[in-house]
Amino acid sequence: MTVIVRDVRTEDAEGFARVRRAALPYMLATAEQLVFDWAHAHPDSHYRPLVAVTEDGGIIGTAQVGIAHEAAEPGIGFVNVYVDPAHPGRGAGTLLLRAGEEHLAERGARSLFSWVLDEPANRAWAERRGYAPSRSAHFLRLDLSAAGLPPLQAPPAGVELLTAEDFAADPRPLFELDAVTTADEPGDVGTQLDDYAHWLTTTWEHPLFDRALTTVAVVDGVPAAFSAALTDGLGRYFSGMTGTAPAFRGRGLAKLAKNTSLHRARAAGCTEAFTGNDADNGPMLAINEWFGYEIGATEVRHVRTIG
Secondary structure: OOEEEEEOOHHHHHHHHHHHHHHOOOOOOOHHHHHHHHHOOOHHHOOOOEEEEEOOOOEEEEEEEEEOOOEOOOOEEEEEEEEOOOOOOOOHHHHHHHHHHHHHHHOOOOEEEEEEEOOHHHHHHHHHOOOEEEEEEEEEEEEOOOOOOOOOOOOOOOEEEEEHHHHOOOOHHHHHHHHHHHOOOOOOOOEOOOOHHHHHHHHHOOOOEOOOOOEEEEEOOEEEEEEEEEEOOOOEEEEEEEEEOHHHOOOOHHHHHHHHHHHHHHHOOOOEEEEEEEOOOHHHHHHHHHHOOEEEEEEEEEEEEOO
8 A cells, every 4th residue: 555755734633643652652742733733833944744644644663853952053853753663664753754744855954863762673764764863751650540659758948849730821931940940951852942932832731731740949039940740631740851950950859849849740640751861871760760650762873964
C-alpha cells in the first residue's frame, strides 16, 4: 500500500497523538495539545509537522520539523520522526526524514538533530542516513499508584512552597526563573529564553501545563526553585522541568519542590509519572532514583551536518 507524506491538518491531531503515544509512551501527547502547538509555533522556528499516511488516509508516521530558534547558535534544525510500531518497514520514516531535511535545508539549517530510540535497528537506520550519535537521554517512569514516595517535609525557615497558580496575577518571576535554569541545562543545543510574550502563550497557557501541581520554592519572597508539572487528564503526569536558580543551589530546594509536586499529583488522581534526564546528569538521575523512578527507555540524539 502506497505511503505519502504531507503537511499535517487539524483533523489529523488525534491520529498524530496516537502514533506518538504508541512509538513513545513516555511522553504526553493529546490532540488538544498538538492543535495548540501547531497554532502557536514561533514564526522563527519554521515549524512544520508532517504525517505519513496510507492510501486509506490512516496515519502511520509523524515528524516534528523546525529550526531551534532559541538556540544560542544559529542554523540548527531538528527533525524527529516516529513511526507506528504496528506499521514497520513501509518506508514511512525515510519519506518523513527526507521531507523534513529538505524543508530545513531551504531555511538555512546547517546542522540537523534527530532523537532516535536506543535500539540497534533504529540507530543503524539513522547512521545509514548520515547521522552520528551525540548524546543520550533517559525516559523514566514512576508508578504513582504504588510508589512509596519520600514523606513530605516541612520547608526550612524562610522557604515557602507555592504553586504556579499563586503567580497568576504576575507570572514574570516564574519566566525569569525558568530562563535562568534553562540556560545551563545539560545538552548539546543551548537555549536562551528571552521572549516573555511567547513564553506566556506557549508555556503558561499551554493545555498540558498544570499550574496547580507545578510547585515553586520561594526563599524570602524570591522564587528560587521549581518543578513544572504537565498532565494530560488521563492520569499521566510529566515533569516538564525541575531546576534551581544558581544563587540557591545546594540547599535541596529542587528535590523539595519535586517531592511536593509528586504528592500533590497523586492526591489529584495521577497514576503514572514520567520524566526525562540527560544520561550524563548524574545528580538529577540520583534524585529521580531516590523518588523511585526507573529507566523505561533511552533516546540517542543524532546529528548530521549539511552545510
